[in-house]
Amino acid sequence: MSKQMEQAVVVRHLCLASTIKMLTLRAPAIAQCAEPGQFIHIRVADSYHPLLRRPFSIADADPQAGTIGIIYRIVGAGTELLAKVKEGDQINCLGPLGRAFELSCHRPLLVGGGMGLAPLLFLARRLCPRPVQVISGGRNAEEMVWPALFQPLCENIAITTDDGSIGLRGVTTDLLPQILTDGRFDRIYACGPRPMLIRVAEITKKFKVSCQISLEKHMACGIGACLACTCSGTDGLRRKVCSDGPVFWAEEVLL
Ligand code: FES
Numbered sequence: 414m415s416k417q418m419e420q421a422v423v424v425r426h427l428c429l430a431s432t433i434k435m436l437t438l439r440a441p442a443i444a445q446c447a448e449p450g451q452f453i454h455i456r457v458a459d460s461y462h463p464l465l466r467r468p469f470s471i472a473d474a475d476p477q478a479g480t481i482g483i484i485y486r487i488v489g490a491g492t493e494l495l496a497k498v499k500e501g502d503q504i505n506c507l508g509p510l511g512r513a514f515e516l517s518c519h520r521p522l523l524v525g526g527g528m529g530l531a532p533l534l535f536l537a538r539r540l541c542p543r544p545v546q547v548i549s550g551g552r553n554a555e556e557m558v559w560p561a562l563f564q565p566l567c568e569n570i571a572i573t574t575d576d577g578s579i580g581l582r583g584v585t586t587d588l589l590p591q592i593l594t595d596g597r598f599d600r601i602y603a604c605g606p607r608p609m610l611i612r613v614a615e616i617t618k619k620f621k622v623s624c625q626i627s628l629e630k631h632m633a634c635g636i637g638a639c640l641a642c643t644c645s646g647t648d649g650l651r652r653k654v655c656s657d658g659p660v661f662w663a664e665e666v667l668l
Contacts, residue, residue: 416507417446418506419437419441419506420654421440421481422501423438423499423500423501423504426498432486432487432488433484433486433528435483436474436482436483436498437481439480440453440479440484444481445479447471447481448539449513449514449536449538450512450535450627451470451508451512451513452471453510454466454508454632454635455495455507456504457492457504465633466635467491469485470531470627471483471508471532474509484528484530484558485528485531485542486528509574510636510656511656511660512656512657514627516539517542518540518600518623519597521545521599521600521601522547522601522602523536523537523546523548523603524547524550524609525549525559525585525603525604526585526605526606527550527551527605529605529627530604531604532604534563534566544567544568547563547567547632548570548571548588549572550573551572551575551666552575553578569607571588571592584609586609586612589612589613589616590616593616593617593620593622599622599623600628601617601623603624603663603665611668612662614668618663623662624663625662626663626666627659628654629642630654630655637653637655637656640653645666648664650668
């Protein structure tokens with residue numbers, strides 16, 4: 414099924430941390446066909462300010478209940494407006510958009526930094542009952558909202574924080590070489606800041622493990638029409654993150 418334009422109804426809007434919120438929307442058409450790695454493009458206000466829709470990774474989709482979920486950080490005008498929506502409000506959504514993760518693996522390891530963990534949460538749900546392991550990185554304990562969300566879906570979660578207030582002090586890629594050493598994993602899925610993705614791609618290449626990354630880019634149209642989101646492919650051609658991605662094989666793009 415292709416993308417849908419849908420007036421979604423707010424079912425729940427929860428604060429997970431002071432600047433991180435989880436929004437659950439009733440959007441049956443999108444929920445029916447959403448795959449992990451895809452995103453929705455939301456019009457955050459009825460007015461033309463802000464003019465552009467905002468992209469959000471799909472953090473959950475339940476086709477039976479007809480709901481989808483996103484988890485976002487309040488970082489600017491768009492998300493400040495979104496943070497104000499209440500149960501029963503309607504939001505115009507376009508989706509699901511973009512290329513999804515490839516699920517063909519036996520032993521996956523999910524590596525996420527900051528809000529990059531949102532699409533990996535949906536991925537973990539769809540990978541079950543395969544054993545899923547997660548490395549979750551973030552700024553500090555206050556923002557480390559992810560272990561409680563991943564815990565029912567994975568067999569083990571390792572945590573790193575920039576300030577060491579929970580888990581190991583450092584970044585996700587400090588743990589990755591050690592975890593890959595025994596050769597258990599046949600697929601790495603990563604989403605997070607660009608320096609993290611560069612390092613994940615280097616490490617997985619060295620260990621010869623297949624790796625898919627999800628890129629985060631500023632977007633305008635979200636449907637491959639405006640070229641606002643392009644990146645370079647390793648074959649010399651440009652790639653549109655919104656429609657050729659956001660999920661790519663690590664060796665497919667120049668990071
Ligand atoms: Fe317009 Fe990607 S956002 S082409």
